[in-house]
Amino acid sequence: xxxxxxxxxxxxxxxxxxxxxxxxxxxxxxxxxxxxxxxxxxxxxxxxxxxxxxxxxxxxxxxxxxxxxxxxxxxxxxxxxxxxxxxxxxxxxxxxxxxxxxxxxxxxxxxxxxxxxxxxxxxxxxxxxxxxxxxxxxxxxxxxxxxxxxxxxxxxxxxxxxxxxxxxxxxxxxxxxxxxxxxxxxxxxxxxxxxxxxx
Amino acid sequence: xxxxxxxxxxxxxxxxxxxxxxxxxxxxxxxxxxxxxxxxxxxxxxxxxxxxxxxxxxxxxxxxxxxxxxxxxxxxxxxxxxxxxxxxxxxxxxxxxxxxxxxxxxxxxxxxxxxxxxxxxxxxxxxxxxxxxxxxxxxxxxxxxxxxxxxxxxxxxxxxxxxxxxxxxxxxxxxxxxxxxxxxxxxxxxxxxxxxxxxxxxxxxxxxxxxxxxxxxxxxxxxxxxxxxxxxxxxxxxxxxxxxxxxxxxxxxxxxxxxxxxxxxxxxxxxxxxxxxxxxxxxxxxxxxxxxxxxxxxxxxxxxxxxxxxxxxxxxxxxxxxxxxxxxxxxxxxxxxxxxxxxxxxxxxxxxxxxxxxxxxxxxxxxxxxxxxxxxxxxxxxxxxxxxxxxxxxxxxxxxxxxxxxxxxxxxxxxxxxxxxxxxxxxxxxxxxxxxxxxxxxxxxxxxxxxxxxxxxxxxxxxxxxxxxxxxxxxxxxxxxxxxxxxxxxxxxxxxxxxxxxxxxxxxxxxxxxxxxxxxxxxxxxxxxxxxxxxxxxxxxxxxxxxxxxxxxxxxxxxxxxxxxxxxxxxxxx
Numbered sequence: 001x002x003x004x005x006x007x008x009x010x011x012x013x014x015x016x017x018x019x020x021x022x023x024x025x026x027x028x029x030x031x032x033x034x035x036x037x038x039x040x041x042x043x044x045x046x047x048x049x050x051x052x053x054x055x056x057x058x059x060x061x062x063x064x065x066x067x068x069x070x071x072x073x074x075x076x077x078x079x080x081x082x083x084x085x086x087x088x089x090x091x092x093x094x095x096x097x098x099x100x101x102x103x104x105x106x107x108x109x110x111x112x113x114x115x116x117x118x119x120x121x122x123x124x125x126x127x128x129x130x131x132x133x134x135x136x137x138x139x140x141x142x143x144x145x146x147x148x149x150x151x152x153x154x155x156x157x158x159x160x161x162x163x164x165x166x167x168x169x170x171x172x173x174x175x176x177x178x179x180x181x182x183x184x185x186x187x188x189x190x191x192x193x194x195x196x197x198x199x
Numbered sequence: 200x201x202x203x204x205x206x207x208x209x210x211x212x213x214x215x216x217x218x219x220x221x222x223x224x225x226x227x228x229x230x231x232x233x234x235x236x237x238x239x240x241x242x243x244x245x246x247x248x249x250x251x252x253x254x255x256x257x258x259x260x261x262x263x264x265x266x267x268x269x270x271x272x273x274x275x276x277x278x279x280x281x282x283x284x285x286x287x288x289x290x291x292x293x294x295x296x297x298x299x300x301x302x303x304x305x306x307x308x309x310x311x312x313x314x315x316x317x318x319x320x321x322x323x324x325x326x327x328x329x330x331x332x333x334x335x336x337x338x339x340x341x342x343x344x345x346x347x348x349x350x351x352x353x354x355x356x357x358x359x360x361x362x363x364x365x366x367x368x369x370x371x372x373x374x375x376x377x378x379x380x381x382x383x384x385x386x387x388x389x390x391x392x393x394x395x396x397x398x399x400x401x402x403x404x405x406x407x408x409x410x411x412x413x414x415x416x417x418x419x420x421x422x423x424x425x426x427x428x429x430x431x432x433x434x435x436x437x438x439x440x441x442x443x444x445x446x447x448x449x450x451x452x453x454x455x456x457x458x459x460x461x462x463x464x465x466x467x468x469x470x471x472x473x474x475x476x477x478x479x480x481x482x483x484x485x486x487x488x489x490x491x492x493x494x495x496x497x498x499x500x501x502x503x504x505x506x507x508x509x510x511x512x513x514x515x516x517x518x519x520x521x522x523x524x525x526x527x528x529x530x531x532x533x534x535x536x537x538x539x540x541x542x543x544x545x546x547x548x549x550x551x552x553x554x555x556x557x558x559x560x561x562x563x564x565x566x567x568x569x570x571x572x573x574x575x576x577x578x579x580x581x582x583x584x585x586x587x588x589x590x591x592x593x594x595x596x597x598x599x600x601x602x603x604x605x606x607x608x609x610x611x612x613x614x615x616x617x618x619x620x621x622x623x624x625x626x627x628x629x630x631x632x633x634x635x636x637x638x639x640x641x642x643x644x645x646x647x648x649x650x651x652x653x654x655x656x657x658x659x660x661x662x663x664x665x666x667x668x669x670x671x672x673x674x675x676x677x678x679x680x681x682x683x684x685x686x687x688x689x690x691x692x693x694x695x696x697x698x699x700x701x702x703x704x705x706x707x708x709x710x711x712x713x714x715x716x717x718x719x720x721x722x723x724x725x726x727x728x729x730x731x732x733x734x735x736x737x738x739x740x741x742x743x744x745x746x747x748x749x750x751x752x753x754x755x756x757x758x759x760x761x762x763x764x765x766x767x768x769x770x771x772x773x
Contacts (some may be wrong), residue, residue: 004433048531069515084518136660
């Protein structure tokens with residue numbers, strides 16, 4: 001029998017970047033669209049600067065919560081090295097969204113430690129089936145709130161995401177950020193992400 | 200879990216923080232109908248819970264898998280006593296050891312204690328199974344062990360809600376033959392326990408709700424439980440499946456009947472081959488662990504391998520040729536544990552460690568810890584090693600323990616040091632919070648689970664109370680004082696306790712001042728600042744580069760800079 005019809009989105013990054021919130025927004029949008037959804041997240045050590053991944057799976061029926069290697073339709077990374085680390089989760093026809101940001105791990109500063117990947121932009125572009133760069137950190141700075149990176153990335157992701165419509169994303173944002181002022185600024189961040197990849 | 204307990208009319212929630220169980224009480228305490236509190240440790244949490252159970256209140260007690268080891272004594276005896284109000288004990292097991300010291304399958308503890316055990320597969324099951332577990336507990340007069348795993352605990356999914364049940368509190372009636380487990384009573388209760396297990400077994404064998412069958416091909420029948428169920432559904436949708444949600448007593452008759460209808464019987468379960476060994480012992484031919492790794496978590500690929508012979512082909516890129524730098528968790532910038540570990544490493548003392556954020560002090564570049572066993576072990580191990588370690592070890596070994604861990608399990612070993620004439624030194628890291636599990640209050644915080652003001656018992660007072668005469672409190676960020684105090688207390692010929700004070704920078708959002716500044720003209724590029732291992736400092740061309748967004752001006756790197764190139768200049772000017 002064939003594999004079930006499930007769309008897989010993997011978020012990756014460094015603890016503290018707002019990765020969990022991104023996963024929640026996709027899950028809420030899926031709920032609004034009437035889909036089943038499961039999400040798996042890493043806690044505990046996540047706040048201490050380690051790498052973090054959040055798996056989100058949506059479809060008519062979703063039995064399990066972990067994406068297999070080679071199973072992700074979309075990979076959204078908040079940092080370049082983490083995009084590379086999780087790139088083998090992407091399907092051959094998958095798309096990776098990479099925030100233009102480098103956070104060197106502590107190990108790269110210690111004398112016998114490893115170094116950050118040289119020419120990482122080129123390595124990513126060569127390896128990834130389809131790669132979309134997002135200037136999320138810079139756009140968030142322009143919007144006056146560095147925490148906006150996650151919704152900017154979600155906005156960018158939403159442009160190719162046929163399973164979910166604009167109204168689903170908006171409903172998710174309104175539910176997650178119910179205070180009217182916050183809703184507005186988060187929606188603005190989301191739309192900035194949409195416009196960025198459309199441009 | 201919290202919602203299910205609420206819907207069941209649960210009136211009391213207790214436990215001790217431990218990944219991945221912590222969030223249950225954090226989501227339970229906002230329900231006004233449930234009195235919720237953190238226990239000082241899991242044993243105390245369960246004992247307080249048993250008091251509430253005797254009062255006829257439905258009670259949930261939460262902990263991680265190793266927490267049940269701490270609570271094992273009351274857990275085993277509560278089995279003989281049974282319940283009045285229902286009792287659900289949550290054990291969050293951690294296959295793959297994401298944040299634990301071992302991989303322990305607590306279904307064995309349910310079996311050993313002779314209590315009922317249930318296992319949810321996803322969030323919706325967590326809710327209804329929690330709700331129904333209280334009914335089971337009261338029906339079979341038994342505590343129910345609610346066995347969860349990391350991927351169930353940290354999963355988000357769609358949950359069907361029910362209205363909360365109105366449950367009358369039964370009230371307390373003394374019953375010494377039930378509640379005093381002295382030998383004469385316990386011998387009678389032993390038979391009560393056996394009859395209970397027989398009754399529960401008959402229920403489990405007939406329950407379509409707890410142990411549902413998903414009909415499929417007769418070629419292969421899969422017995423599975425917990426999170427593995429989802430992997431089985433996806434790996435082999437055509438398989439016949441018997442999903443075990445009620446796993447002690449194991450419903451062997453039901454499994455036997457299921458086995459008769461299939462050509463091959465395979466068990467897919469996470470951690471130990473618990474169901475498999477029961478099935479095999481019942482004389483039913485079965486396969487299982489030979490198709491999967493004996494350690495670690497399962498996933499879709501591994502279950503495909505087990506059930507299909509090989510995983511489904513998924514084309515992806517290869518990262519084999521890339522040697523990517525790892526990104527382990529580290530102490531936060533400005534963390535008060537960092538200066539202590541730097542001093543301890545320079546003093547070349549042996550450090551018996553304990554369990555918390557500060558265990559990260561064992562990693563590069565601090566490398567300042569030699570052991571980590573279980574909660575509170577640092578103190579007892581220091582007493583033993585200091586007494587028997589001989590030259591270079593005796594008088595040169597310290598225990599390093601966090602404040603929450605000290606309240607949890609450090610007080611009795613410290614008393615042990617005092618009464619047995621130890622001369623060793625105990626260092627308590629007082630950051631005011633249970634930090635690693637996500638900032639839960641403890642006895643030294645002065646707040647309760649709701650964040651309201653509560654009585655505070657300072658660690659130094661506890662040390663004096665158990666008879667330690669040399670109790671010294673020192674500011675973590677004064678490295679010269681730290682070094683002097685540690686030297687003095689190591690030399691002292693009696694037990695010493697050093698309380699190192701530094702409020703958790705993450706929890707209390709501590710900022711010391713503007714970021715550190717570098718005068719590159721006098722930097723001799725010795726690298727000492729880099730070797731304190733702070734994320735806010737990275738090396739570039741031999742020089743430290745300060746990340747001003749991360750640096751909170753704690754000044755530890757300034758203190759280790761011998762050339763005087765780093766400074767809190769901006770702070771001084773202010």
